[in-house]
Amino acid sequence: MSASLGYDLIVQQLIPGYASLARLAVALLSVSPLASRPGAAVLVAGCGTGAELVEARAQRPDWQLTAIDPSAEMLAAAQQRMGGDSIRWHQSTVEALQADGRFAGALSVLVLQSLADDGSKLAFLTALARSLEPGGQLVLVDLMAPERSPLQHQVEAAWLAFQQASGLNADPQALEPLTQGLHPIGEARLTALVNAAGFTDPARIFQALGYEGFLLQRRP
Template sequence: MPGRPDPFSDPAVATSYAAQTRAKVPGLDDLHRMVTLLLAEKASAGARMLVVGAGGGLELSAMAGAQPGWHFTGVDPSPVMLTQARQATAAAGDRIDLIEGRVDLAPQGPYDGATCLLTLHFLNRAERLHTLREIRRRLRPGARLVVAHHAPPAAGAEQWLARSVRFGDPAAAAQAAAAGERMAQLLPLCSPAEEEDLLREAGFADVALFYAALSFRGWVAVRGEDPGHTEESPA
């Protein structure tokens, strides 16, 4: 994704990504289970899913294991992270296509659902809106998008980020406040209300919060109708 920091091109970071992410994101495995459940409510057993920010392969591996009939397209700009994704999803490799690049390079679909996890907090508002619109364009009407990332309340954002740092590394308690301040300066964060407004501006409807854990938030939304679309009355 545009704006993703350089460390994701470091092989050492890529190698440790799975363990580090499980330590830092509260209930990560359960988050993946919830994401799969929410998508499955609107998708068939043979659904096609779009995974944006697929490097590492954690959500791909979880969803592919839970839904053996689903097929996936994953996109990520980091080749070293995609290498990790290929290794993590080797057992389901015949159902997964991985593409190096941004969402703009993903096939047009239409897909039956999409995810964008732990990615949007790296993007500024314009990049986020573009990414969300490109995802929406590739979804069939009524398909769901699930997103989750850092989105602390505007009031006390640094403190919430510091708490997430302490959760991921209790030994770093003394450095947590400085780390939270640094993250707040480096990440182009949006408040929860701004996140929901962005989803609606991108053309999604029925936006609902389903996950909240320290500085992390997750939403599920439905691809809304195209502007000017009206349902035909039955004959």
């Protein structure tokens, strides 16, 4: 099994709904006011092994895609998966990309959760907003902090049950980036951060246990 397919299988066994998440994210962006234009420039921030790139090519082969990831290993896996596709590849963070106003839309899946809320989350979101044209949209998906609820213990138990039912039996080292050292935040904090970064209020478009997806738009 290739590295990219192995990683994707682990994430599908870990996160409910992940198998269709890339399809949903691309579909949302493809009908947005700016990224719906033929040949629109779209950024995949934290492309990982390329799940969103595969779906983008299936739904919108006309898009001019730029894929970035700070991990050379992940970037190499995505490049291998996409073959000779004419994607612009950068081993970089979005903060270092310096792509002011270049993109009509962007996708960021399971990236913000790994950044500490010490200014790093705000810097990431601000750089994403800056990289978009005014009115450009971002699909953001991450693990979120749980709301206070007497049923939260059941939600956490259900997540473990889902993993077991999915046959998750991965090496702990493979799971570590997805389960350890994460910094989830609540929706109120997310709203404050995205507003400060230059986005409108987040609109929820996906939720599966603790994982939530939001559609954001850069303010004019």
